[in-house]
Amino acid sequence: MLREAFDWIRTPSLPLARRSGHLGEFVAIAARRQRNAAAWAGHEARSRAAVMRAAQAGDPDGTALILGAGHVNDVPLEALSGRFRSVVLVDLAFSRRTRRLADSLGNVVCRLHDVTESLDALAEIRPPAAWLDDPSIGFVASVNLISQLATVATRHRDDAEAERIGCDLGEAHLAWLAAFSCPTCLVADREIEILDESGAVIATLDPNKGARLPEGDEEWLWDIAPRGEIDRRYSVRHRVVAVDRINR
Ligand SMILES: C[S@@+](CC[C@H](N)C(=O)[O-])C[C@H]1O[C@@H](n2cnc3c(N)ncnc32)[C@H](O)[C@@H]1O
Structure with missing residues (x-):
């Protein structure tokens, strides 16, 4: 807990x-990952591999834009830094470890930015525009981010409003990704599954609140909360998809 408080103070982030x-939540996720390192390792490795596979279609003389x-x-990160002229990492916050790694690689910068461009004015959600007019962008990846847009935006909203805002933010994110002229890939939760003690799926939820993700080129399961993490009897896993090129 003390460690988390310290990280909360020291983590560079946007005021919002x-x-x-x-x-x-950003700080807590690092602690959750540590507790569930074995259960998360496969998901993280497959996400990294999917991004690198998609990156082969990107222009190595350009910039890789990595969202979330x-x-x-x-x-x-090391492989992207080696493949592209430069790499821009985008998030609302960066861990100090990410900053150190970026500094050590020389061609990586961290940009604090709200990718929805709407968190300050949720009444008017529009497709974002950032980087679309930047001809140096040679590859874009949205990495396990889209379902988080709704979570961040709707923390203090009622269910109906949260569904609407979440769906609009998700659809706007997909429209933004599709508008890039360079290869653009998506790694995203498609479904949340709740499992009972026997391992049977007893409920499924849509983490994207109705925003329609394209068909995946690859799909896997992420044991995000094994039994004991958030409940003694139930566990939670996510069905994750990788779309190699969203703007074919
Ligand atoms: C589930 S995490 C993805 C994991 C991350 N790729 C990693 O390697 O640790 C989702 C990320 O999306 C970021 N995020 C959520 N909403 C965002 C927004 N509106 N703009 C930019 N980043 C956002 C969070 O801060 C978080 O780092």
């Missing part, structure tokens, strides 16, 4: 990440 309570990079656990 602190105001909204997101920074607390925060802790870079599921981002193949």
Whole structure:
């Protein structure tokens, strides 16, 4: 707990990440990952591999734009840094470890930015525009981010409003990704599954609140909360998809 409080103070983030309570969640996720390292390892490795596979289609003389990079656990940062002229990491917050790693690689920068461009004005959600007019962008990856857009935006909203805002943010994110002229990939939770003690799925939820993800080129399961993490009897896993090129 003390460690988390310390990280909360020291983690570079946008003011809205602190105001909204997101920074607390950002810091807590690092502790959750540590507790569930074995259960998360496969998901992180597959995410990194999917991003690198998609990156082969990107222009190596260009910049790789990596969205939702925060802790870079599921981002193949060294490999991207070696493949592209430069790498821009984008998130509401970055761990100090990510900052150190970025500095050590020389061609990686961290940009604090709200990728929805709407968190300050949720009444008017529009497709974002950032980087679309930047001809140096040679590859874009949205990495385990899209379902988090709704979580951050709707923390203090009622269910119906949260569904609407979450869906609109998800659809706007997909439209933004599709508008890039360079290869653009998506790694995303498609479904949340709740399992009972016998391992049977007893409920499924849509983490994207109705935003329609494209068909995946690959799919896997992420044991995000094994039994004991959030409940004694129930566990939670996510069905994750990788779409190699969203803007074919
Ligand atoms: C589940 S984490 C993804 C894991 C991350 N790729 C990693 O390697 O640790 C989702 C990330 O999305 C970021 N995020 C959520 N909403 C965002 C927004 N509106 N703009 C930018 N980043 C956002 C969070 O801060 C978090 O780092």
